[in-house]
Amino acid sequence: MDVNEIKVIDKTVKGWLKESRDNVLRKIDTRLTVNTKSGRTDLVTNIDKQNEKFLVSKIREFDPASRILGExxxxxxxxxxxxxxxIxxxxxxxxxxxxxRNHFAIMLALYVDGEGVLGYILDVTGNHLLSGGPQIGVFDNGQPLTKVADTPLREGLMGxxxxxxxxxxxxxxxxxxxxLGMRVYGSAGIDIISVLRGELVGYISYLKxxxxxxGKILCETAGMMVTTIDGKPLGMLSSTTVLLATRRAHRDILTIVGQ
Incomplete structure (x- = not known):
């Protein structure tokens, strides 16, 4: 895909996310309709559904030939x-x-023939956006992401x-x-932002x-490893335990997993 086309898409998506964030914050203190999916800790609200429909409508209008995978x-x-x-x-x-009413994210990604093109993770209440892809780099609230040190497991916090x-x-x-200690944030997006900003050396969870x-697009663009828990390549449509980490921490963790 041409880099100029990617930049046009990037600007457009950032507009969607600003509007999406505004929509969510306007409703954040309203009475929620909460239902369970697979179990009592797997929740979905009317706001989840409304926000997905909003983003789907934007994509359909902008890119009608594409397909959409929504949670x-x-x-x-x-x-x-x-x-x-x-996605x-x-x-x-x-x-x-x-x-x-805090510590949650909106995430959006574009893949073409299985290859990551653009990824977006927005910390809604913090108004913090990580965005980009392999052809334009990764940006932290619009500024080029500071290169993250390749820290080993023993020298960092782990999500x-x-x-x-x-x-x-x-x-x-x-x-x-x-x-140096574990952190449990309860949101893959918030964890991945922390990894990209160098606050965590890695993150492990069962993910869809x-x-x-x-996060796969952003972390790989930033030079980190994103694999299954046993180090195998991670498919775009996989649902599995994901290991996302600096290269040194990734090696350290694979050694421990294999013991």
Whole structure:
């Protein structure tokens, strides 16, 4: 894809996200309709659904030939990576949104034939946007992202899934112990922003495409590793345990996982 076309898309998407954020904040203190999906900790609200429909409508108007994979089902039944595919997470960290009205994100990604082109993670209440892709670089609130140091596990904080640590999946307790400390934010988007800004050396959780689609693009562009927990390539349509980290921390974690 031509870089000038990418820049036009980038400017357009940032406009959508500003409007999307405004829509969410206008309704954040209203009475929510909250339902469960797979279980009592897997929530969806009327705001999730409304925000996804808003973003789907913008994409349909701007890029009608593309397909859309949305968490709440407003898009298409995407079973192949061929062509242009948009991935939407309208509210990432819905439990945080419901219980705290904070620490949640909106995420959007564009893939073409399975390759990441543009990714966006917006911390809604913090008004903090990480954006970009391999042809234009990564930006932190519009400024080029400061290069993140290649810090090993033992010298950094690690973002981890609380349930996975409690069950010691993949030797997660050892990973936590060998880091300087674990953090559990409850939102993949907020964790990934922290990794990109050098506040965490990595993040591990079971994720679906809308959870990691944008982060995969941004982190790989920034020179980090994004794989399955056992170091295998991560497919765009995968639902699996994802390991996202600096290169040195990634090597350290794979050693622990393999023990």
């Amino acid at each position: 709440e089902g407003s898009g298409d039944d995407v079973t192949t990576t061929i062509g242009r595919v948009w 939407i997470d309208p509210i990432d960290g819905t439990m945080n949104f419901v219980k705290q 981890l899934s609380g349930p996975m640590v409690l069950h010691n999946d993949y030797n997660m307790v050892d990973i936590a112990n060998q880091s 495409p809308w959870d990691f689609g944008a």
